[in-house]
Amino acid sequence: MLPSFYTTMAFKDKISDLLEEALKEKPSLFLVDLTVTETFKVIVTLDGDNGVNLQDCIDISRAVDNNLDREEQDYALEVASAGVSTPLKMVRQYRKNIGRTLKVKTATETIEALLEQVSDESITLSWTAREPKKIGKGKETVEHKREIPYSDIKEAIVTIIFN
Missing domain, CATH: 2.30.30 (SH3 type barrels.)
Structure with missing residues (x-):
């Protein structure tokens, strides 16, 4: 396996930039939480003024995934909506x-x-x-x-x- 190209923080910054760009295309959506683990598992939690549907999650996932190279850094990406039982943060x-x-x-x-x-x-x-x-x-x-x-x-x- 290739050595990690990114540090966890640098990778998180890259993901954050990609999310910011993707969310400009969908102004009713907003980022609630972004977590990148030491093993480069990326967990994106979204919410929306009118809720979040499956297509929204797919679109945001693709916007991030299509702009990363798994040869540079292997990662797992999970994009989900804030659930009903998720505490409000914003x-x-x-x-x-x-x-x-x-x-x-x-x-x-x-x-x-x-x-x-x-x-x-x-x-x-x-x-x-x-x-x-x-x-x-x-x-x-x-x-x-x-x-x-x-x-x-x-x-x-x-x-x-x-x-």
């Missing part, structure tokens, strides 16, 4: 999920609530809860709304509710 992902229910973990609590607003610094969640009445016995429904800075979010996942 503001753009939060924006496309406004109106959906998220499960958000912070250092002190887990909140399952409706994503109402997204800014460059934070998200706003709203939910109702049954809580003991302030006066008297029994419970009442209380509306909650909270702004959470991205820096406080440990993990946020879209939850799917089946009726």
